[in-house]
Amino acid sequence: MSILESLHWRYATKRMTGERVPQEKIDIILEAARMAPTSNGIQPFTILVITDKKLMEKIQPIAYNQPQITEASHLLVFAAWDTVTSEKVDYVFDQVIRERNLPADALTDYINQIKGMFSGFTPEEQFNWAAKQTYLAFGVATTAAAIEKIDATPMEGFVNSELDKLLGLREKGLRSVTMLPLGYRDTANDWLANMKKVRRPKEELILELN
Amino acid sequence: MSILESLHWRYATKRMTGERVPQEKIDIILEAARMAPTSNGIQPFTILVITDKKLMEKIQPIAYNQPQITEASHLLVFAAWDTVTSEKVDYVFDQVIRERNLPADALTDYINQIKGMFSGFTPEEQFNWAAKQTYLAFGVATTAAAIEKIDATPMEGFVNSELDKLLGLREKGLRSVTMLPLGYRDTANDWLANMKKVRRPKEELILELN
Numbered sequence: 001m002s003i004l005e006s007l008h009w010r011y012a013t014k015r016m017t018g019e020r021v022p023q024e025k026i027d028i029i030l031e032a033a034r035m036a037p038t039s040n041g042i043q044p045f046t047i048l049v050i051t052d053k054k055l056m057e058k059i060q061p062i063a064y065n066q067p068q069i070t071e072a073s074h075l076l077v078f079a080a081w082d083t084v085t086s087e088k089v090d091y092v093f094d095q096v097i098r099e100r101n102l103p104a105d106a107l108t109d110y111i112n113q114i115k116g117m118f119s120g121f122t123p124e125e126q127f128n129w130a131a132k133q134t135y136l137a138f139g140v141a142t143t144a145a146a147i148e149k150i151d152a153t154p155m156e157g158f159v160n161s162e163l164d165k166l167l168g169l170r171e172k173g174l175r176s177v178t179m180l181p182l183g184y185r186d187t188a189n190d191w192l193a194n195m196k197k198v199r200r201p202k203e204e205l206i207l208e209l210n
Numbered sequence: 211m212s213i214l215e216s217l218h219w220r221y222a223t224k225r226m227t228g229e230r231v232p233q234e235k236i237d238i239i240l241e242a243a244r245m246a247p248t249s250n251g252i253q254p255f256t257i258l259v260i261t262d263k264k265l266m267e268k269i270q271p272i273a274y275n276q277p278q279i280t281e282a283s284h285l286l287v288f289a290a291w292d293t294v295t296s297e298k299v300d301y302v303f304d305q306v307i308r309e310r311n312l313p314a315d316a317l318t319d320y321i322n323q324i325k326g327m328f329s330g331f332t333p334e335e336q337f338n339w340a341a342k343q344t345y346l347a348f349g350v351a352t353t354a355a356a357i358e359k360i361d362a363t364p365m366e367g368f369v370n371s372e373l374d375k376l377l378g379l380r381e382k383g384l385r386s387v388t389m390l391p392l393g394y395r396d397t398a399n400d401w402l403a404n405m406k407k408v409r410r411p412k413e414e415l416i417l418e419l420n
Contacts, residue, residue, distance in 0.1 A: 003353075032353075034409055048417045050420075136349040136364070139353070143242075143353045
């Protein structure tokens with residue numbers, strides 16, 4: 001299937017069958033998210049992978065009892081850094097310097113510029129920046145799932161603070177941003193399965209400036 | 211190529227040849243962005259398409275003189291709604307009701323719930339929510355470009371307020387979020403073309419909770 005056929009095939013699956021998604025498909029989706037571009041390559045997020053049904057059952061009420069939470073094979077939680085500190089920036093660029101065999105001071109000016117930018121941000125602005133990068137990777141993961149014919153439900157309908165508490169995310173320096181249940185559509189029981197996909201018209205969404 | 215091969219092939223292209231990208235490739239990338247999922251299907255953004263070299267030259271200093279701005283074939287500007295008003299929400303769902311042939315009042319409770327959520331947001335929070343949806347679509351567009359073997363530079367390094375002014379975005383109820391120059395890599399002159407792609411290790415970025 002072409003990329004457009006895959007994107008037409010996918011939809012925000014409301015009911016899933018519970019069938020297990022093969023590990024190699026999950027690995028492709030996670031690897032796609034890891035390969036996603038982020039600003040300055042900082043990748044300010046962690047993706048949590050949940051398959052434990054008991055944990056899914058605890059998450060369900062936090063997500064307004066949406067059935068996909070427990071009907072999914074795997075539940076991904078995308079969590080962004082709560083702050084972007086100089087230590088975290090150094091940690092990321094130490095790896096870049098190491099892997100590209102650069103002189104230790106090759107990126108000093110560039111790194112200081114990045115640190116300067118973040119030091120001008122409030123902690124909430126730092127988190128918001130990190131959350132935006134997370135949405136970008138989330139878009140890449142959602143596209144990868146569609147290409148691999150795995151159903152998924154891009155989800156921001158849950159109480160972030162409660163999920164953070166349940167999963168101990170703040171202690172890890174993280175805050176939940178989105179969730180992505182992965183599984184197989186239960187066409188017979190999903191009211192959305194056969195609904196027309198609605199998108200704002202091209203003429204309205206895209207503006208040629210010439 | 212598989213999705214992972216495409217994502218390995220792509221990189222944030224620093225120099226482009228200026229060669230023209232065929233219209234059918236541009237259409238695929240724009241259509242992928244249009245098909246991207248967004249929260250409640252609201253698609254709170256506009257994508258501007260720029261091919262006018264004179265306009266690109268005016269944008270370049272706003273983007274710290276990055277050469278891709280003028281070396282690109284097409285320059286996409288992703289701009290998010292500056293606010294999410296009840297009128298805009300109604301406008302979006304009027305289309306859903308029309309295209310799905312639903313009774314006029316079928317979604318009233320759901321729409322009121324959405325409006326209630328946004329009315330609890332400050333204008334800046336409304337814009338931030340819209341910007342996050344824009345990053346999601348931006349991730350989908352970036353993936354589509356890679357799959358179609360079109361080079362691209364995901365870019366947030368520019369002065370948003372100046373770009374907004376130049377393009378008259380605030381008058382359109384929009385604020386610039388990201389840019390995506392599209393074109394072909396100039397391997398001979400691009401310092402990044404043959405550098406190792408660096409990503410945070412899987413063991414660190416992905417956390418299995420079982």
